[in-house]
Amino acid sequence: MLLPKRVKHRKQHRGRMTGTASRGNKVTYGEWGLAAAEPAWITAAQIMD
DSSP states (O other), X not given: OOOOSXXXXXXXXXXXXXXXXXXXXXOOSSSOOOOOSSOOOOOHHHHXX
């Protein structure tokens, strides 16, 4: 199998999405916010839409 010896940018390992969030899950600024119904990887463009 052919593989490059080195690459400019390697892809980051994302890890697993298990359990419920214990940090960053409270509204600190303002009176309302968005809450995720299920775990998923989303991009900044998806939040802005």
